[in-house]
Amino acid sequence: MSNNIARDSADSGRTASKRMITYDDVQKVYGTDPAEESVTALQDIDLNIEHGEFVSVVGPSGCGKSTLLHLAAGILEPTDGSIKINGTSVQSTQHQRKEVGLVFQHPVALEWRTVRKNIMLPVQILKENGAIDGDMDEYRERADELISLVGLKGFGDSYPNELSGGMQQRVTISQALIYNPSVLLMDEPFGSLDAMTKDELNLELLRIWRETEKTILFITHDLDEAVFLSDRVVVLSPRPGEVVDEIEIDLERPRNEETRATERFVELSTKLHQHFKSLK
Numbered sequence: 001m002s003n004n005i006a007r008d009s010a011d012s013g014r015t016a017s018k019r020m021i022t023y024d025d026v027q028k029v030y031g032t033d034p035a036e037e038s039v040t041a042l043q044d045i046d047l048n049i050e051h052g053e054f055v056s057v058v059g060p061s062g063c064g065k066s067t068l069l070h071l072a073a074g075i076l077e078p079t080d081g082s083i084k085i086n087g088t089s090v091q092s093t094q095h096q097r098k099e100v101g102l103v104f105q106h107p108v109a110l111e112w113r114t115v116r117k118n119i120m121l122p123v124q125i126l127k128e129n130g131a132i133d134g135d136m137d138e139y140r141e142r143a144d145e146l147i148s149l150v151g152l153k154g155f156g157d158s159y160p161n162e163l164s165g166g167m168q169q170r171v172t173i174s175q176a177l178i179y180n181p182s183v184l185l186m187d188e189p190f191g192s193l194d195a196m197t198k199d200e201l202n203l204e205l206l207r208i209w210r211e212t213e214k215t216i217l218f219i220t221h222d223l224d225e226a227v228f229l230s231d232r233v234v235v236l237s238p239r240p241g242e243v244v245d246e247i248e249i250d251l252e253r254p255r256n257e258e259t260r261a262t263e264r265f266v267e268l269s270t271k272l273h274q275h276f277k278s279l280k
Contacts, residue, residue: 019087020183020215021049021072026081028067040240041067045081047234047243049217051182054209056218056226058276059236065219068241069185072217073102086182098126101176101214103186107168108175109160116156119143119174126179139178146174149211151204166197170204177212184209184216191221199257202228206255223272227251228260235275245275 026045031038041064049055057065070076071083074090083090085099109118123139147156150170160168169189176184190198202225209216220226226233227249235245251264259265 018051019048020051020053020085021047021217022082022084023047023068023071024082024084026071026078026083028064028071028076029079042071042242043240044242049215051215052213054216054218054229054231055234056220056230056232057234057236058220058223058226058272059241060238060276061221062239063236064239064241065221065236066187068236069187069217069219072183073100073185098179099182101179101181101184103172103176103184103189105188105191107160107165107172109168109171111160114157114159115147115152115163115171116140116143118160118171119146119178122175123178142180143174143178146177149177149208150174164197165193166201169193169201173205173208177208177214182215184214186216186218188219188221190225198222198225203256205229206253210254223276224260224269227265227269227272228255233272235272247272247275 023045026042027040028042029038029040045068057068059065067076071078072085072090077091088099109115110121113121120139120143123136127136144156147153150173152167152170152174155163155167160171163171172189190201193201206229218226218229228251230249233247233249234243235247236242237244247268249268251259251262251268
């Protein structure tokens with residue numbers, strides 16, 4: 001693990017024909033007990049996300065965006081249909097949770113652990129559960145590389161209460177990357193941050209994505225953020241959530257602060273906003 005983490009996936013390259021996340025006719029119903037009132041959160045979800053692709057999911061509040069992501073993470077099980085990560089069913093016993101890194105909206109850091117030790121926490125948990133092997137010293141080296149990658153150099157021995165909200169979220173992203181997953185699942189990771197910090201972390205996330213070549217499924221309620229970050233934006237209908245549109249984002253990469261001022265960004269953002277309003 002001594003190689004620079006920017007080359008983690010360089011041997012595979014960005015292969016557009018390789019499906020990393022597949023939803024096949026997925027339905028999720030809450031309250032399936034006959035004595036309870038059931039709620040269909042998602043239905044008829046067919047969605048493919050390719051290796052190295054950055055896909056955002058948007059839709060009205062309560063349409064099942066987070067449910068969609070939690071199904072891929074294996075936190076929830078579908079009522080019908082199947083989800084595969086890198087060709088293996090999430091529901092199968094062979095599914096390796098280390099294939100997936102999960103980032104929630106709020107930072108997940110223990111206040112009594114330093115930044116470095118918080119980044120190491122997922123490795124310790126997975127190792128205790130037998131999900132990963134390898135020398136812990138290698139992962140400690142990787143943690144130090146990640147601290148530099150996410151812009152926290154010099155803060156490895158700091159504690160969460162000494163960090164800003166944006167810095168804490170960088171720690172959370174590092175936790176998701178520490179065991180080198182193929183896929184990052186991100187559930188509104190910047191939703192609680194102020195606009196300036198969010199814009200800064202959008203740029204940082206694009207840089208990290210470009211350097212590590214992960215596949216990212218990104219949930220957001222911010223339509224401009226979805227356009228700025230993504231290769232493709234998936235639009236869900238009001239509950240029960242169904243895929244009603246997929247918008248290709250053909251903005252040039254790499255993207256920067258000036259991207260949001262381009263005519264094409266405004267066109268795509270306007271199209272998404274108008275489409276979103278039509279769903280209400």
